[in-house]
C-alpha cells in the first residue's frame with residue numbers, strides 16, 4: 001500500500017461558493033505533490049480538507065488507512081497532532097513565545113518532560129538551520145527565518161505528511177526558493193511526504209507531481 | 222502546562238498585571254471596608270463594654286433652683302422604683318442594675334455622689350476597682366474615687382461630709398476613665414436615697430420618693446437589644462410631667478434610652494462612613510472590577526483568537542487550550558486575591574494602630590457647667606484602640622466571590638474556544 005492519502009469525491013461549499021467540487025486524488029508515500037491554481041480556485045480549501053483542518057460536505061478521505069471524514073473535532077485534533085504538519089503563508093507563529101517554544105508548541109498538550117520537549121525542538125531547529133536563534137521572538141526574525149521556524153514546528157511531531165499553503169507567498173523570490181529547497185531536501189533526505197499549494201508555475205515544477213485546480217475542480221490527472 | 226500559563230502571564234504582563242491589580246484592589250476594598258463596618262459596630266459598643274449592660278435609661282428633669290445640697294442633674298431626674306419590676310419582666314432582659322446619681326454642693330467642695338447597690342452587676346464592677354480598703358459596711362461608709370481623693374487629700378478612714386452627713390472613707394476605687402458614668406464618691410444606694418429625700422433643694426425641684434433611683438442599666442441579650450429597646454421605649458413613652466426643655470435640649474420629663482446605636486453615628490461620622498456608603502462603594506468596586514476584567518478579557522481574546530486557532534491547527538483539542546486558559550485565569554485570580562489579602566492585612570494592621578475617641582454625652586455623665594475649670598475631672602471623651610480585626614470569615618467569602626467570578630469567566634472563555642474553527646487559521650494574515 002503506497003498511498004498515504006486517498007481522497008474520493010470531496011466537495012465543500014463555503015457560503016454559497018462551491019470551493020471544492022468532487023475532487024479525487026491520491027498522495028503517495030514520500031511524494032512531493034504540488035497543487036496549483038489561480039487565486040480563489042479552492043487550493044486552500046482542498047488543503048484544509050486533506051489535512052483534517054476542516055470537514056468535508058461529502059466524499060471520503062483515507063489518511064494512513066483511517067477515515068478522517070467521520071472523525072469528530074477532538075479526534076481530528078489528535079489525528080493532526082500525530083500525523084500532520086502544517087506550514088502557512090503567514091507563518092502563524094505565536095508572538096509571545098520564542099523560537100524554541102514556538103517549535104515545541106505541538107508537544108505542549110502531551111506534556112512529556114520539558115527537557116525532552118526542548119531537546120526535540122532544538123533538533124528540529126537545527127534541521128532548518130535555526131540553531132542560533134532559539135531564544136529570539138518572531139518579531140526579531142526575517143520572513144524566511146519565521147517560515148523556517150514554522151517548518152520546524154511542522155516537523156516536531158514527526159508527521160506523516162507536511163501540508164504547506166503558499167509557503168513562499170509572503171517571501172521574496174530568493175528566500176522563497178530557499179524555503180522550497182528546504183522542503184525538497186526534507187522530502188528527499190527524510191522521505192517526508194509533502195503537499196504544497198502554490199499559484200506559482202516555477203515552484204510547482206519543483207514537485208514530483210502536479211495537480212491543477214480551477215473553480216474547485218481538478219483539471220489535470 | 223502551568224509552566225506555559227506562568228510564561229503567558231509574564232509575557233502578557235501589562236494586561237494581566239492590570240487584571241491582577243484590579244482584583245487585588247477590589248479584594249482590599251471589600252475586606253477593609255467591611256472590616257471597618259464591623260469595627261464601627263464594635264467601637265460603638267465600647268462605652269458599654271465596661272458597664273456590662275447594653276441599654277441605659279434616664280429621665281430628663283428640671284434644673285435645680287440653686288446650687289446647694291444634694292440635687293439630681295437635669296438629665297437624671299428621679300425615676301419611680303415601680304418601673305424596675307416592669308423592666309425585669311421584658312423578654313430578653315438578662316439583668317438590671319440601677320443607682321442614684323447626685324450632685325452634691327457642699328461648702329467645701331462639689332462632689333458627684335453615686336448611690337450603689339453593691340450586689341448588682343454595676344455594684345460588683347465598681348467594687349472590683351477597689352484599690353485600697355473595703356466596700357462600705359454601713360450606711361455611713363463611702364468609697365472615694367482615687368483622683369478625687371488625691372485632689373482633696375482624702376485618706377482611708379477619714380471623714381467626709383456629703384450634704385451635711387458624715388461618711389467614713391472605707392475604701393478608694395479607681396474608676397475614672399473606665400466608666401461611662403463617673404462619680405467622685407460612692408455610697409450605699411439607701412444612703413444616697415436618704416440624702417436625696419432629705420434635700421430641700423431637690424424636693425423643691427423634683428418630687429423625690431424614698432425609693433426613687435435615677436439611672437437604670439439594662440443588660441439585654443445581645444441578640445435582643447433591639448426588641449428590648451423597643452419595649453423600653455414603649456414603657457417610657459409618655460413624659461411624666463409636662464414642661465419646657467432642659468438645657469441640653471431634651472424635653473423635660475421625657476425618658477432617654479441610650480444604646481450602642483447612640484454612638485454609631487458618632488463613630489461612623491468620625492470615619493465619614495456609613496453602612497450604606499460601604500455597601501455602595503463595595504458594589505461599585507465589584508461592578509467596576511467585573512467590567513474592567515471582562516473588557517480586558519475580551520480584548521485579550523480578540524488578540525488571542527489567532528493564537529488559539531494556531532494551537533488547534535497544530536493538534537490542540539479544545540480542552541487542551543481550555544485547560545491553559547483556565548489555569549491562566551485562575552492564576553490571575555489567585556495572585557490578585559493574595560495581593561488583596563496582603564494589602565488588607567497591612568491596611569487593617571495600620572488602622573488597628575489608630576484610636577477612636579467617643580464623646581460620652583453630657584447627659585450620661587453630667588458635670589456642672591460652671592465647675593468645669595478642671596477638664597480632667599470630667600471625662601466626656603473616652604479613647605479606645607480602634608477595634609478593627611482582619612475578618613477571616615469575610616475574606617473567605619470574598620475568596621468564594623472571586624473564585625465564582627473567575628469560574629464564570631473561565632466558562633465564557635471555554636465556550637469561546639469551543640466555537641473557534643481551526644480552519645480559519647489558514648486564512649489568517
Ligand SMILES: Nc1ncnc2c1ncn2[C@@H]1O[C@H](COP(=O)(O)OP(=O)(O)OP(=O)(O)O)[C@@H](O)[C@H]1O
Nearest residue numbers: 014015016017019038039040041042043044045046
Ligand atoms: N468563508 C467563506 N465564505 C464564502 N466563501 C469563501 C469563504 N472562504 C473562501 N471562500 C471562497 O471559496 C473559494 C475558494 O477559496 P480558497 O481560499 O480555497 O481559494 P485559494 O485557491 O486558496 O485562493 P488564494 O490563492 O487566493 O489563497 C473562493 O472563491 C473564496 O472566495
Ligand SMILES: [Mg+2]
Nearest residue numbers: 043044045165
Ligand atoms: Mg489560499
